[in-house]
Amino acid sequence: MMIKKLAIFGLTILTATTLVACGNPDTSTDKTPKTEETAKDKVSTTKTVDNIDMKIANLKLTESGDGKKDILQVEMNIQNNSNTPFAIGGGDFKLKTAKDKTVKVDPQASNFGDEIAAGKTLTGKAYFNLPKGTEKATLIYQPKDKAEAEWEVTIPEKE
Template identity: 40%
Template sequence: MMPIKNLAKYSRDKLGGTMKPFNKNLSIIFIIALMFILSACAMDKNDENSDINKTIRSNKIDMIVKNLVVSNSQSGKKDTMMLEVEMEFKNNSKSDYGVGAHDYKVKDKDGEIYIAYAMEPDNFGDVISPGKSMKGTGYYEIPKNTKNVSFIYQPKKESLAEWNLTVPDRKR
């Protein structure tokens, strides 16, 4: 009979019922893998209500919000932050199509509308040739504690597309 203090070092072999030494390295690898899996699940829950990577087609243009980044406000206002919306476009029409950050608006839960930050020279804007793609980032100054927004494609008076987005907590 094995002393109880040594019992924890052994595991039962399923086939023969014999006792074999338990591999510490295997258990450490298993615990690390489990931590990665659980942390990935936690990250997915934060974005499960977000339309990141959702393709919306309007006027034969595929539009995708690829990523959101929060950075410090460029205006110097302490109660605001800069929401950077990274997008991709593909022109599936037979003619040139112009898109720009000023065609999009951010709307918060209170219905307040925020337009592209005019002082940001890196706001996207270009004409996309038929069959071609484009990537770009739009910059929108929003209140600091904003958690969820609607991102609206509104090149004229009518809204043509809308994404529901969860604003990330971390800042660049």
């Protein structure tokens, strides 16, 4: 009789534990990933200038060696849909921070620059030294005096 009671008690505990473990997960959701997806979607918008498609492929933030500034790496995909070669480089881009400070590419970094043959694509990286704490900026394609394309970017967290 005692063994029967222990078996029933043990089975009850096992059933209760199983039901708790198989219950519904927490249904609350974190809103942050949706914001990041929206920001990434906004960044990845393709801009076309003279049959050249330009798209930000990736943004990456690291700290500079001296720790005084942050380095933003902007990876671009550029496709030449024209019939002639097209020359482009990191120096054709600049960043404007929310505080209206213009930041040019770091001339000492290994920024992209090449001539893209007709129908070909170039993927390259440009590097910008940003003031610490910069959260938003506008990436501007300006090969000459006038801006020809702009992207609103949210600066990612440091890696």
